[in-house]
Amino acid sequence: MNFTVHHAPASPDSASEIAPDTPASQYVALEMRVSRLETAMEFIREDIRNLRLELKDLRAEFRVEIRELRTDFRFLLGTLITFGLGLAGMMAKGFHWI
Template structure:
């Protein structure tokens, strides 16, 4: 019954939309039960819930992949920054010592 209801819903036959309890009650015939408005809406909500669960699981997977990629990029960035810092610190020390030497020579300290 669930799959028949799903195909009925996906075909676009949703009833009149006159409110929560709109539509006639279920009619019994020799072929089974004909769905009323409430059953159609419940089946539609079930389909929406299934799609929402699938979308959420896809989002979780995407977030996990993004987190892994971000961790790898941050690790590479840290290595690069560490290397740049060492080069800049070495250049700063060299400039400071050179300036101190020029000042000592200018003031006649040696």
């Protein structure tokens, strides 16, 4: 998995560029804050989209692995049953039960 680290663009210091008492400065400061939030939300949405794709891929991989494990388990169970029956037959023959 590879995740991308996103950094929001640096915003100018509102106190040094705009006088804080004017309504226009409050509007500009609000616009800058909203812009940063919108940018952050875009990055969050992109990260969530990437996570969903990764989960979809992982689910597909797990399904394949589970199918393979079921096949392996059935083969192993069949082998153990065959071995057990063969051993029981040899023991029965050795003890003259058959």
